[in-house]
Amino acid sequence: MSRLGVPAALPPVRVHDLTVSYHGHPAVHHLSGEFAAGALTAIVGPNGAGKSSLLSVLAGTRADFQGRLQRPPAQQVAYLPQTASIDRTVPVTVHEVVAMGLWARLGCFRALDEAGWVSVTHALAAVGLSGFEQRLIGEMSAGQAQRVLFARVLVQDAALxxxxxPFNAVDARTTADLLAVLQRWRREARTVIAVLHDLDQVRDHFDQVLLLAREAVAWGPTAQVLNAEHLFKARQMAESWDDDAPVCGGRP
Structure with a gap:
């Protein structure tokens, strides 16, 4: 077991012949492969490449796909979607927002126990927000709000x-601090899969990359995937997309 109770030898997350569509048109097409367990994997590719669609399938928030997703059914998942936001008009504190990450363990009607208070305190310290517990969320900057959402993910203590x-619309210092949280998760042998656009960030911080252009262009170690040939191929594929194409019913 790892230091925080995450199994040291988690199985990889696998997809087999996965196809996802929107309104009958392909978003992800016949994707097969595996996300390395205990590693940081980035999903990159052109706009419209199916990156967010794939992540939502991995998170279990959409079931309208063909093919197979293979991961332990009891594996706890923490998911920070692109559209995650906090309604700043609601008078809730930073502590209360982070504690929402404990609902899976405590349920909606149980009070936060001592272990929960400690977990929230440690999570806020990890993202540089110690002392902000009673600050109203509406008083936080965009970067601080994203730190709060990362703290909420931290308290979920998930293996996946x-x-x-996750770094959209936040300043460079916040990005650096949150990237340090990702390195902590790697040391704890958690499996992290992130959709990103900044290829320099990916090269500097991620072990594996899936370069996606609705189909897999390349998938493997970062240095092998992010080369000029693969990136050019992804751009070519994006230029040839037909958004009116029907979903393919069989193998390509």
């Missing part, structure tokens, strides 16, 4: 963590 463009 899914992040959809």
């Amino acid at each position: 963590i899914l992040l959809d463009e």
